[in-house]
Amino acid sequence: MTLKDLAQLLGLSPTTVSRALNGFPEVAEATRRRVEAAAAAQGYRPNSQARRLATGRAMAIGHVIPLSTQHEMVNPVFADFIAGASAVYARAGYDMVLIAVADADQTRAYRALRAQGNVDGVIVHGPRAGDPRIALLTDLGLPFVVHGRASGVDLPYAHVDVNSARAFERATRFLLDLGHRRIALVNGLEEMDFALRRRRGYERALVERAIVPDPRLLISGEMTEAQGYDAARRLLARADPPSAFLTSSLLSAMGVRRALWDLGLEMGRDVSILTHDDELGYFRNGAEEPIFTATRASVRIAGRRCAELLLAQIATPGAPPVAELIEAVLVVGASTGPAPGAPP
Amino acid sequence: MTLKDLAQLLGLSPTTVSRALNGFPEVAEATRRRVEAAAAAQGYRPNSQARRLATGRAMAIGHVIPLSTQHEMVNPVFADFIAGASAVYARAGYDMVLIAVADADQTRAYRALRAQGNVDGVIVHGPRAGDPRIALLTDLGLPFVVHGRASGVDLPYAHVDVNSARAFERATRFLLDLGHRRIALVNGLEEMDFALRRRRGYERALVERAIVPDPRLLISGEMTEAQGYDAARRLLARADPPSAFLTSSLLSAMGVRRALWDLGLEMGRDVSILTHDDELGYFRNGAEEPIFTATRASVRIAGRRCAELLLAQIATPGAPPVAELIEAVLVVGASTGPAPGAPP
DNA sequence: TTGAAAGCGCTAACAA
DNA sequence: TTGTTAGCGCTTTCAA
Numbered sequence: 001m002t003l004k005d006l007a008q009l010l011g012l013s014p015t016t017v018s019r020a021l022n023g024f025p026e027v028a029e030a031t032r033r034r035v036e037a038a039a040a041a042q043g044y045r046p047n048s049q050a051r052r053l054a055t056g057r058a059m060a061i062g063h064v065i066p067l068s069t070q071h072e073m074v075n076p077v078f079a080d081f082i083a084g085a086s087a088v089y090a091r092a093g094y095d096m097v098l099i100a101v102a103d104a105d106q107t108r109a110y111r112a113l114r115a116q117g118n119v120d121g122v123i124v125h126g127p128r129a130g131d132p133r134i135a136l137l138t139d140l141g142l143p144f145v146v147h148g149r150a151s152g153v154d155l156p157y158a159h160v161d162v163n164s165a166r167a168f169e170r171a172t173r174f175l176l177d178l179g180h181r182r183i184a185l186v187n188g189l190e191e192m193d194f195a196l197r198r199r200r201g202y203e204r205a206l207v208e209r210a211i212v213p214d215p216r217l218l219i220s221g222e223m224t225e226a227q228g229y230d231a232a233r234r235l236l237a238r239a240d241p242p243s244a245f246l247t248s249s250l251l252s253a254m255g256v257r258r259a260l261w262d263l264g265l266e267m268g269r270d271v272s273i274l275t276h277d278d279e280l281g282y283f284r285n286g287a288e289e290p291i292f293t294a295t296r297a298s299v300r301i302a303g304r305r306c307a308e309l310l311l312a313q314i315a316t317p318g319a320p321p322v323a324e325l326i327e328a329v330l331v332v333g334a335s336t337g338p339a340p341g342a343p344p
Numbered sequence: 345m346t347l348k349d350l351a352q353l354l355g356l357s358p359t360t361v362s363r364a365l366n367g368f369p370e371v372a373e374a375t376r377r378r379v380e381a382a383a384a385a386q387g388y389r390p391n392s393q394a395r396r397l398a399t400g401r402a403m404a405i406g407h408v409i410p411l412s413t414q415h416e417m418v419n420p421v422f423a424d425f426i427a428g429a430s431a432v433y434a435r436a437g438y439d440m441v442l443i444a445v446a447d448a449d450q451t452r453a454y455r456a457l458r459a460q461g462n463v464d465g466v467i468v469h470g471p472r473a474g475d476p477r478i479a480l481l482t483d484l485g486l487p488f489v490v491h492g493r494a495s496g497v498d499l500p501y502a503h504v505d506v507n508s509a510r511a512f513e514r515a516t517r518f519l520l521d522l523g524h525r526r527i528a529l530v531n532g533l534e535e536m537d538f539a540l541r542r543r544r545g546y547e548r549a550l551v552e553r554a555i556v557p558d559p560r561l562l563i564s565g566e567m568t569e570a571q572g573y574d575a576a577r578r579l580l581a582r583a584d585p586p587s588a589f590l591t592s593s594l595l596s597a598m599g600v601r602r603a604l605w606d607l608g609l610e611m612g613r614d615v616s617i618l619t620h621d622d623e624l625g626y627f628r629n630g631a632e633e634p635i636f637t638a639t640r641a642s643v644r645i646a647g648r649r650c651a652e653l654l655l656a657q658i659a660t661p662g663a664p665p666v667a668e669l670i671e672a673v674l675v676v677g678a679s680t681g682p683a684p685g686a687p688p
Numbered sequence: 689t690t691g692a693a694a695g696c697g698c699t700a701a702c703a704a
Numbered sequence: 705t706t707g708t709t710a711g712c713g714c715t716t717t718c719a720a
Binding site for chain 2: 043046049058060090095096098099100112115116118261
């Protein structure tokens with residue numbers, strides 16, 4: 001059933017039918033109703049390819065995932081982001097296209113994306129410090145929003161980021177308030193922008209209390225369980241071991257936990273662990289209540305906002321890029337579940 | 345730069361240029377070279393919308409995720425699957441479209457998908473027992489491959505599944521070999537087909553050793569940490585507690601672990617835990633070596649195979665549906681990392 | 689081996 | 705308020 005068929009059936013021109021179905025104001029109310037009824041009865045659906053070609057809009061948003069960050073992508077965080085964004089697209093009638101791009105030929109890949117015109121804009125995932133993609137996309141004139149930020153990029157660009165610095169500053173402060181003075185940071189690879197920011201937040205909190213950050217307490221690497229385990233084993237074997245670990249991921253925290261177990265140490269009594277993940281609400285930290293920061297809930301919000309900003313940017317091409325910072329909630333006294341204020 | 349532009353530039357007709365670029369045999373070798381050179385020089389990229397409209401193929405695969413399973417989607421497993429599938433699509437020039445479908449109007453949604461024609465086929469995620477989507481898609485004639493299986497569906501349909509039953513049978517047997525007789529199964533919701541199969545595997549292993557499965561040792565629910573914790577607390581408070589827990593997910597296992605901690609029990613001495621997740625290689629189970637089943641690596645393979653099967657099906661519409669079963673490896677003596685035999 | 693012409697199914701000026 | 709007419713950029717008969 002094509003538009004032409006439907007028009008013929010109704011004794012109208014395809015134009016009128018198109019207008020009726022697309023809510024143009026100049027169509028008589030009676031006609032519109034007739035058309036809508038017929039369309040529903042016939043189960044008519046406009047062919048999206050044809051519409052895309054005619055309008056010149058792809059009605060699709062690309063999510064570009066650098067293949068080098070595949071480890072990152074194979075991450076619950078990514079799924080949360082997607083969940084947030086997809087709801088927005090669905091409402092606006094956009095498709096969501098996942099695009100894996102090899103690091104090697106990014107320039108070519110993005111140029112192709114632009115020229116082929118199968119997306120109206122892209123969301124950039126996993127930005128690095130000084131990420132070249134931002135300049136590239138700006139240059140290409142392809143609308144984009146970055147999930148995260150890229151330190152050292154001077155161009156203005158639209159982005160939505162979780163406030164990693166503040167989250168880690170607050171988390172560190174929380175541990176300081178419990179009396180900890182030697183706090184280890186088990187961080188991600190510092191090429192990743194968020195990891196850099198997390199470290200800055202951590203250091204800010206220490207400096208604020210006149211504690212000189214000890215570089216030996218700083219671990220940076222792939223956020224795996226092995227990383228946490230090795231870090232904890234190594235640091236706890238020192239003469240001046242940390243009394244608390246602040247970790248960047250669930251897996252690292254689990255590794256630290258296993259190290260404690262192996263060493264016969266009790267979590268929350270001998271050593272505290274605090275991590276940046278929703279799922280670790282039960283980690284006791286010397287405080288009476290469990291505590292965690294609500295990354296995942298925040299990331300879902302970030303997904304939603306990224307999508308909204310990108311669609312707005314596509315609708316209004318001239319507007320200056322918008323930036324937003326989502327606060328990651330530090331939750332005390334809650335068990336697992338969405339953070340207060342998070343959407344259901 | 346359109347095809348027409350390029351043709352004009354070369355003093356050829358659009359037809360010839362199109363043929364040259366698409367590898368038609370009747371083009372003179374010299375012409376083809378000239379055209380290809382010019383295309384490369386001009387950075388020409390065929391507009392995908394136009395091509396799609398002209399050929400009638402969407403060159404896109406939809407991944408349909410039931411919204412009710414969003415919890416499932418917010419799952420590393422999904423990301424692994426995607427990683428496997430996207431490589432296949434990229435090579436074949438297909439786009440990967442994520443489609444979230446509300447449970448309410450599935451019929452309408454799939455019909456629309458078919459009529460709109462913006463995908464050439466779909467991958468069905470998160471099948472339930474007796475899942476109605478299979479009949480619906482078969483009826484619509486939209487090519488599809490199911491990731492997983494749906495018990496109680498009699499139609500033949502293409503699918504790729506990880507052999508959950510066997511994985512859990514082997515895991516259970518492993519615990520039995522260690523001398524365990526009371527083994528709790530902390531399973532997912534049994535509406536999910538994979539959860540059903542996991543239970544069957546578990547029961548099969550018990551029955552094989554003439555142990556009557558104790559329904560009180562069977563937990564089924566959302567695979568959260570709270571689930572594992574509650575289950576373990578409850579079961580370990582009984583007069584006849586289990587000596588081992590077999591869990592369906594990382595989070596559940598963590599919950600069980602926390603319960604042990606709270607009760608002052610030692611894992612691997614007082615109680616063993618075995619789980620179906622790559623990331624838990626360090627769980628000691630009374631055996632000398634850590635052990636785990638490699639779900640994630642298997643799922644990545646499943647993603648690749650699903651994509652390959654779907655593309656094949658689209659290429660050869662008449663062919664009967666193909667089914668494949670991926671064995672989840674039970675790994676003993678390895679630390680975290682890909683399973684032996686898994687692609688790098 | 690190449691080209692002319694007719695679509696694919698829709699939208700959007702421009703007329704009426 | 706409706707219809708006529710041209711495309712959108714490509715592929716694909718059919719003819720040369």
